[in-house]
Amino acid sequence: MATVWIGLLFDGLAYGMLLYLMSLGLAVTLGLMGFIHLAHGAYAALGGYLAVAWFKQAGGSFWAALPVGFLAMAALGAVVERTLLCRLYARPAFDQILFCIGFLFVVVAGITAVWGGSQQTVPLPAPLQGQIAFAGLELGRYRLFLLVLGAALVVALQLGLARTRWGMRLRAAVDDRDVARGLGLPVARLFAGTFALGTGLAGLGGVLSVPLVGLDPAFPLKYLVLCLIIVAVGGVGGIGGPLVAALSLGVLDVFGKYYLPQVGGFLIYAVMVGLLLRWPGGLFAGRQS
Numbered sequence: 001m002a003t004v005w006i007g008l009l010f011d012g013l014a015y016g017m018l019l020y021l022m023s024l025g026l027a028v029t030l031g032l033m034g035f036i037h038l039a040h041g042a043y044a045a046l047g048g049y050l051a052v053a054w055f056k057q058a059g060g061s062f063w064a065a066l067p068v069g070f071l072a073m074a075a076l077g078a079v080v081e082r083t084l085l086c087r088l089y090a091r092p093a094f095d096q097i098l099f100c101i102g103f104l105f106v107v108v109a110g111i112t113a114v115w116g117g118s119q120q121t122v123p124l125p126a127p128l129q130g131q132i133a134f135a136g137l138e139l140g141r142y143r144l145f146l147l148v149l150g151a152a153l154v155v156a157l158q159l160g161l162a163r164t165r166w167g168m169r170l171r172a173a174v175d176d177r178d179v180a181r182g183l184g185l186p187v188a189r190l191f192a193g194t195f196a197l198g199t200g201l202a203g204l205g206g207v208l209s210v211p212l213v214g215l216d217p218a219f220p221l222k223y224l225v226l227c228l229i230i231v232a233v234g235g236v237g238g239i240g241g242p243l244v245a246a247l248s249l250g251v252l253d254v255f256g257k258y259y260l261p262q263v264g265g266f267l268i269y270a271v272m273v274g275l276l277l278r279w280p281g282g283l284f285a286g287r288q289s
Contacts (some may be wrong), residue, residue, distance in 0.1 A: 007139075012253050024198075035088075038101055041223050047205070050073075062122060069207035089200070154239065
């Protein structure tokens with residue numbers, strides 16, 4: 001029994017880390033910029049489909065698809081932010097939501113037209129295939145890779161926000177844009193760079209999700225909901241709260257579907273409603289850096 005629980009816990013943490021990698025960009029744009037970016041899932045899907053095309057048409061490797069997905073979606077995000085979204089920062093939240101929903105459905109329609117509605121996947125490289133024996137357990141190599149990569153990104157982002165000049169300037173711009181501009185800070189460039197980082201992380205999460213959960217045109221809608229749950233429950237004040245929320249959601253989802261297969265898919269939504277009724281601002285609202 002203990003072995004089963006440990007195996008489920010490991011799978012749940014790996015799935016939660018994958019969800020966190022996909023929601024990390026949303027945590028950046030919503031939590032740090034205050035922009036309701038409901039089109040976030042579109043960049044994750046496009047990153048995943050780009051990896052599929054890179055692998056199948058161009059003969060590229062999975063390792064190369066990771067930076068390609070990140071850089072391509074970061075570039076696309078920067079262009080969209082400078083040409084379209086920057087006009088919406090001062091607009092009401094309802095206008096932001098309507099635009100992002102429209103953009104999301106345009107992307108879904110484009111994906112369907114280009115790649116069709118069939119499920120897409122890519123094979124993993126040999127070092128990430130199979131399992132590795134550890135303390136009497138058989139742990140999936142790819143899931144272990146997700147955990148290690150996610151932990152490295154968390155540390156890098158936390159240090160970047162807390163210890164670098166960019167992080168300090170960004171926090172100042174978020175707190176009061178007018179004062180930041182008056183002090184000579186390049187607010188527009190800060191926001192464009194931050195948005196590009198968020199969309200790049202979404203693209204990276206999309207690439208990483210393809211071997212584990214597959215890819216289809218409904219992907220951005222399905223995982224947008226989960227990303228919103230993670231950011232809402234974790235709080236929008238930083239990146240630490242969403243990490244705890246994502247790992248908890250992943251573990252709860254895996255255990256729920258194993259022990260309660262009839263209602264396991266519903267369980268996470270019920271728990272989210274209960275948590276937000278108790279803590280409307282999220283579990284870590286106001287306590288993150």
